[in-house]
Amino acid sequence: MEPSDHTEGGGLVLLIDNTFETRRASRHxxxxxxxxxxxxSNGMAxxxxxxxxxxxxxxxxxDLELPGLxxxxxxxxLRLFRPELPVLCMGEAHAAAAAGCLTKPLREEELVAHLSAAVGSSSRWLHPAGPRSEDAVARARARFAVIGDLVEAALELARGMPEDS
Known part of the structure; x- marks a missing residue:
């Protein structure tokens, strides 16, 4: 398959999936x-x-099926915090087909087709988007601030704990 400007050599990608094997194969x-x-490995992370x-x-x-969040x-x-960020969804065949998403395991042809559509147009989402408001964006940013504070507090606690002998 011929490479395209939108689907190759393209920078940093965030891959969110709870299954190690799927992450490994997708990363590759x-x-x-x-x-x-x-x-x-999860939505919060x-x-x-x-x-x-x-x-x-x-x-x-x-991944369409994440534990926890x-x-x-x-x-x-993601849509509230970074509305211009392209997001591709993936899932098991039955769920992915119903949602118009990539199927797992990822196949190169399918990935290239979805990437061309999503990355080629920086404001396009491959997942249905609902209405946004300034209040919703403010709430999402506040949630991110709380998440950051919780992570910082957990790191502080971890630094203060004695190491096991």
Whole structure:
């Protein structure tokens, strides 16, 4: 398959999936196309990375079935915080087909087609978007601030704990 300007050599990608094997295989496929990949094993970790590196990611690849924080909440928060950031969803065949998302395991042809559509147009989302308001954006940013504070507090506690002998 011929490379395209939008689907190769493209910068930093955030991959959010709770399954190690899926992350490994997806990372490999993305790296073969010239992308650098940062991985998160759950939605909260992915949102934290977007908060800490807000302008770094070219696009985000999110599993439809995440433990803890549901993928719908992750997608909504990403859309509120970074509305221009392309997001691709992926899932098992039945769920992915119903939602118009990539199927797992990722196939190069399918990934290239979705990337061309999403990354080629910086404001396009491959997931249905609802209405946004300034209040909703403010709430999402406040949630990110709280998440950052909680992570910082946890790190402080961890630094103060004695190491096990």
């Amino acid at each position: 496929l993305l790296e073969q196309r010239g992308f650098e990949v940062i991985q998160a 992915g949102l934290e990375l977007v908060q800490r590196l807000p302008q770094s990611f070219r696009f985000v690849l999110v 549901p993928s719908a909440a992750v997608l909504e928060t």
